[in-house]
Amino acid sequence: MNVNITRPVSPPAPKLLLTPREAAQAIGVSTRTLWSWTDSGQLPAVRLGARSVRYAMSDLENFIAARRQSA
Numbered sequence: 001m002n003v004n005i006t007r008p009v010s011p012p013a014p015k016l017l018l019t020p021r022e023a024a025q026a027i028g029v030s031t032r033t034l035w036s037w038t039d040s041g042q043l044p045a046v047r048l049g050a051r052s053v054r055y056a057m058s059d060l061e062n063f064i065a066a067r068r069q070s071a
Helices: 020-027 031-039 057-070
Strands: 046-048 052-056
Touching (some): 020 031, 020 052, 052 057
Antiparallel strands (some): 046 052
16 A cells, blocks of 8 residues: 655745846836836845845835835
């Protein structure tokens, strides 16, 4: 008798940092708009080395919350 025991699968850990494409998609804007907000200092970014830019999910949430309050 073969008994197939399956172990519960843990959900993947949430990503702490998103790529520009992922961040833009997460908040529903183009990457060009995301870069514009980043360049103007409206949206914080995490720079990893000379070329790599990432966005913290908490920064995206705070950015959205600030826009929601002013609307």
